[in-house]
Amino acid sequence: MPDRPYVIDVLISAKAIAARIEDLAKEIEAEFSDTDKLVVVGLLRGSFVFIADLVREIDLPIEVDFLEASSYGDGMETTREVRILKDLRGQIEGRDVLIVEDIVDSGYTLSRVTDYLKTRSPARLKTIALLDKPIRREVPFQADWIGFEIPDEFVVGYGIDFAQRNRNLPFIGAVKFIQD
Numbered sequence: 001m002p003d004r005p006y007v008i009d010v011l012i013s014a015k016a017i018a019a020r021i022e023d024l025a026k027e028i029e030a031e032f033s034d035t036d037k038l039v040v041v042g043l044l045r046g047s048f049v050f051i052a053d054l055v056r057e058i059d060l061p062i063e064v065d066f067l068e069a070s071s072y073g074d075g076m077e078t079t080r081e082v083r084i085l086k087d088l089r090g091q092i093e094g095r096d097v098l099i100v101e102d103i104v105d106s107g108y109t110l111s112r113v114t115d116y117l118k119t120r121s122p123a124r125l126k127t128i129a130l131l132d133k134p135i136r137r138e139v140p141f142q143a144d145w146i147g148f149e150i151p152d153e154f155v156v157g158y159g160i161d162f163a164q165r166n167r168n169l170p171f172i173g174a175v176k177f178i179q180d
């Protein structure tokens with residue numbers, strides 16, 4: 001649990017997220033319209049809300065799998081050590097894969113996870129992230145689709161936590177500490 005009091009300012013409303021996901025899903029359908037082998041991979045835990053909304057907008061035959069990667073613990077800074085805590089259940093060799101992530105910040109998580117999954121020789125490997133904070137990048141990484149580019153704010157909600165709290169907020173909010 002966070003140990004300093006804070007408030008959360010709305011940064012992106014639930015309505016704006018839903019509208020953007022409809023557009024992203026159309027672009028994904030166009031990219032993968034030629035395959036019946038698409039596996040949509042959610043990175044736990046942060047992407048669980050985004051992937052749930054995204055897959056329901058994608059009108060293609062897909063499978064869903066999950067991989068759990070963690071690098072922040074309960075803090076606000078990356079440890080730069082991406083731990084794979086749970087691997088995929090299925091095989092991805094020769095298959096088309098879309099990795100679904102909540103946010104690209106330093107870039108460590110998505111760059112390590114894509115390198116890790118590429119070793120399994122998927123036919124095509126694409127990435128989508130709801131949020132991108134390019135100003136914070138420490139390793140080069142560009143997702144194939146981004147929902148929103150955001151400023152240097154520590155965000156929560158819509159699956160994203162602060163010390164495991166606030167994942168259940170329906171919007172993306174920015175954490176603001178209250179000064180005493």
Ligand SMILES: O=P(O)(O)OC[C@H]1O[C@H](OP(=O)(O)OP(=O)(O)O)[C@H](O)[C@@H]1O
Nearest residue numbers: 044045046070071072105106107108109
């Ligand atoms: O680009 P980066 O600096 O690597 O940051 C992005 C990652 O950080 C968060 O995960 P976290 O490690 O907090 O685990 P969680 O998904 O279980 O919340 C977030 O969900 C992304 O996966």
Ligand SMILES: Nc1nc2[nH]cnc2c(=O)[nH]1
Nearest residue numbers: 105153154155160161162
């Ligand atoms: N909660 C939260 N986790 C992150 N992991 C990487 N960036 C962020 C962020 O802005 N907020």
Ligand SMILES: [Mg+2]
Nearest residue numbers: 044045046069
């Ligand atoms: Mg994560």
